[in-house]
Amino acid sequence: QKEVEQNSGPLSVPEGAIASLNCTYSDRGSQSFFWYRQYSGKSPELIMFIYSNGDKEDGRFTAQLNKASQYVSLLIRDSQPSDSATYLCAVPSTQGGSEKLVFGKGTKLTVNP
């Protein structure tokens, strides 16, 4: 069973701070990684994806990937109260010929005004 692990939190940061969310995965062959944001009572929405080692930036969001360490992270700069949500790390798995997207259990982030 391919696994994706996240710190469940909750993670609390003050407004304007950097929030750092972490994810580790067990399948060394994984090639792509996704971050979804889920507001309470809502469905997940994609905010970032990354395929290559290193950093990928999109506005206030930066995804960081280290395949050697099997580690992917999401940094949120200048955190806003509207960033308060649960962040889900997702990794595709093609184990045994089946195509599954494996989600971590999510990290709940609270940004305090």
Add this chain to the structure above:
Amino acid sequence: EAQVTQNPRYLITVTGKKLTVTCSQNMNHEYMSWYRQDPGLGLRQIYYSMNVEVTDKGDVPEGYKVSRKEKRNFPLILESPSPNQTSLYFCASSRLGLYEKLFFGSGTQLSVL
């Protein structure tokens, strides 16, 4: 508007009474999938479909059936619901597969008494 439509939004039923949760997408997506979300367990894949008449099991398929007779529709069928199937269900689709952005429906909160 591009969207994934799930119905119903809320459903309360009794053990053993067959039910169907509908899912429809208007984006001509090849890939569709069903997930259930439970506290502490995160999002877990039930079934997925790569195209019409092509379906496969996810991580938790027991007690569920699906069909993909048309590209746009992917209903989830519970032939004999049990209380352990009480959960929040999400349908999702993507253009070609799990390496692309998933679009999620609004979710169906199911309670089996």
